[in-house]
Amino acid sequence: EAGVVQSPRYKIIEKKQPVAFWCNPISGHNTLYWYLQNLGQGPELLIRYENEEAVDDSQLPKDRFSAERLKGVDSTLKIQPAELGDSAVYLCASSASGDGTGELFFGEGSRLTVL
């Protein structure tokens, strides 16, 4: 069974440029998460989807970040414009259940460097 797939694995951009990350969750997983992981820190939730609905986006900086999950499968996270402080690893995860008891399956992450 294929795991969570993310792309690109690495991205280097200049500040003020836009960037987008793509995630394909495990087939059949209704819940999809985007996490931000700074160096030496634990992941922090940006947004959680149940199917195509964003049920928790309270930590998403909406002035520059946006996300979508069309048709309740793949998801895209966008940053426009990027700032130096956005350099981090962006993790996508999916789970069969979004009730807080189930296992999350993570992708390998997209590492962003903003110059």
Added chain:
Amino acid sequence: GDSVTQMEGPVTLSEEAFLTINCTYTATGYPSLFWYVQYPGEGLQLLLKATKADDKGSNKGFEATYRKETTSFHLEKGSVQVSDSAVYFCALGNQGGKLIFGQGTELSVKP
């Protein structure tokens, strides 16, 4: 709000040493508790979990017991191996469906 606090790393041990990584939490209600592991160059993966008080999660020789009275979920292993070198994250899943992570503890095991 809900939070998780782990002991700071890095932790360096010799092979076959006993491992404890402390984790305490603050939460309303009755969260589920998890340990995730991130091996070098790999994504985060679930190591073990416990969903209610006094439950013990175990996997690959690691174990952790959900202690409601001390709000703790310490990770232990009796004899570590070089292959256990990784970053370990304690996490809680609250009743709102949110998974909250600690800051991670890096473990390095020397032969």
